[in-house]
Amino acid sequence: MRRIATILLAATAVPAAAQTAAPAPVIRPEEMRAHVAFLADDLLEGRDAGTRGYDIAAKYVASRFDGFGLKPGGDAGGWYQSIAFQKARLDPTKPAALTIGGRRFDNGGDVAILPDGRFQDQRLSADAVFVGYGIDAAAQGFDDYRGLDVRGKFVVVLPGVPTGTPSEIGASLSAEKAKMAERRGAIGILTLPTPTMLKQFPWERARASVGAARQRVVEPDGTVRLPAPGIKASAYVHGPAADALFAGSGTTPAKVFAAAAKKNARPRGFALVPALELAQSSLVEKSRSPNVVGVLPGSDPKLRDEYVLLTAHLDHNGVNPAAKGEDKVFNGAMDNAAGVATMLEAARAFVASGQAPRRSVMFVALTSEEDGLLGSDYLARHPAVPRGASVVADVNLDMPVLLYKLDDVVAFGAEHSTVGEAVARAAARTGIALSPDFMPEENVFVRSDHYSFVKQGVPSVMLATGSKNDGARIFKEFLGKTYHTPADQPSLPFDWVSAAKFATVNYEVARDLADAPERPRWYVGSPFGEQFAKDQPKAVRPK
Structure with missing residues (x-):
């Protein structure tokens, strides 16, 4: 991924408003562990969208947003954007x-x-x-x-x-x-x-x-x-x-x-x-399930109607009586309690910094990702922003495999827009390397919620834990043996220090995007920018 390295060199040489921001507040490993332990507990029965277990998880996220001091961003001044489903x-x-x-x-x-x-x-x-x-x-x-x-x-x-x-x-x-x-x-x-x-x-x-x-x-x-x-x-x-x-x-x-x-x-x-x-x-049955939406309003009168999103899907695969073995609960600890924990701690860090972002930042726990990115597709087409406001970027958090020491990340989508430059600066500030996609056969870029926003023309990125420290093998082994099985449990050997570090780098990416003088733009020649944002102004990719 030579272009990522080029972006890193260019971005670290160019001043940006986010580079002068105060250091990120400390994100504690214990907080990450506590979120995952609650959200992936058997009592939530796998958090399937439309079930009581998911609703409990949604209430937990809303209560955390409230405790951090975020503003409700859902329907009728509440925390929830309710969505109707046919199952x-x-x-x-x-x-x-x-x-x-x-x-x-x-x-x-x-x-x-x-x-x-x-x-x-x-x-x-x-x-x-x-x-x-x-x-x-x-x-x-x-x-x-x-x-x-x-x-x-x-x-x-x-x-x-x-x-x-x-x-x-x-x-x-x-x-x-x-x-x-x-x-x-x-x-x-x-x-x-x-x-x-x-x-x-x-x-x-x-x-x-x-x-x-x-x-x-x-x-x-x-x-x-x-x-x-x-x-x-x-x-x-x-x-x-x-x-x-x-x-x-x-x-x-x-x-x-x-x-x-x-x-x-x-x-x-x-x-x-x-x-x-x-x-x-x-x-056929009908149900409802909400996205959970919290907002930190921007401080700049000229930029606060531009919204940077941090998204993480809250749902998982529920309970399957036909699952092999005695355990029938798909707890989804890594997928995606870990991503929601990352989003929650990034939200806490924004508030704890004491420095309001220039743009508004919206934090969303999304429903029904496992059913085909449905919650994010709905939010992308029905943005929970005031009339006249717009979503300018999405930083998505989905299944970081937190089983090894984190020294690098893979940034899916970073090469297609100036969001990649924010990623590069954030990685440099946190001492994290950027590595190439080590599993291109998985087509990750269209398999998580950021892609719903890409299809609406919004530059987006998703960071995954990287390949260093035997990470590529461990990640692929997780996909082959644990992904979407009842074995995805909080009892897995999580590296909680690395979990906190992963949350920190994602906070830094979002902070950079929220404080940058210009909104993100697709690069000239990006196939996604050309397909989904033909009429938007484009940026020239750094050489």
Whole structure:
């Protein structure tokens, strides 16, 4: 990540208002530990959005905001921005299945079917077409649908993007696959987990999640928000079911995976032989769950209507009776009680500094991230700011893996806007190095809440714990063994000193953004700035 190093050198040589600010107040490891211990306790039952456990967690965050002296930033002068949801769950009395060429594969075996609240009882029959990675973006050099007719059919896709694709471009493209398929007329998407994907998310865990609900936002006008309404069914297909899809095609999934594993390989699509029928029945319930919003008003009359956000998702995956082992509670200590603790301690530090920020700073514990970034998407489209005010940056805090000594961070998004210069200055002030993304295959940039703000044109960043001190191995091991399992507990060997240090560097980033004389800008040539903020003024990237 040579550009990050270049930004660091340039930023440390250029004066900025934030560089003259008072030193950050001390953030205590014990405070970080206390937040995580409460939020990830079994009594909160995994903090699933819309449940009593989440509501208790939200009340805890609101009480901390109140104790720090923040102002309520939610609905009607309160702490909460309430969001309506529709939750769909597969009906266990009517087993879902995917039939491929007359052979039935039950849900939870070699297929994992996602519920859809629009269809109480659904039987969807259609042919299928393999479309490689399923990317339709000619401007970026991807044309996976070329010569293929997928109208009224299922598309069968590989997850992610070709090996060798720059991670930030790949992340954006991956997030748009459903819309791309919809534009081409497809009615369903079947994803084939690759060996690389299965190393990070074993099929056993996918099978264990088949009973999980699928949540959607209900807008204030009563409509359900859908990313691609034309897609009527989605599922993951593995093992013998994947083999059945390719029967009669002259190739196999194993051969496709092997070809796709080569750098820059782009498997060409073709029509598949077997006819498909997907059957599922969904039960639908309605709920509400809030974002928790606290505000520290800005002191500069010219800048206080510009808001810097610090966000962290408060929800996790609740209780799953089908989870393997005796423990059924998904406590989410690292994901994301640790991120919420970081946000809370940054808020405390802002107030304790005794120096009001020039811009207003908004601290938000977000709901329903685990359901598809729903709480942040709602906030990004319905900003909790006064009329005439605007959100100028988001610093997102999601799952720092606090299991090793922190000497470096990875700053996702730092290369795309002047937010990266604030990150570089903050890292220099706290003695933290900046390291390159050591897991580009994870497409982190589109998998957490900052991306909701990026899609609204807001320059954003998310810091992750870095690769030094064996961090890359420990982080990846956490993803493979502990992430989204009941093992993500407060009893993990947290390095609380490093947790406090991580909170400090994030505070410094937000402080820099809040006090800088100019609002953040996308860099000229950033694919995200060009896609989502075409009409905004751009900055020239430091050389």
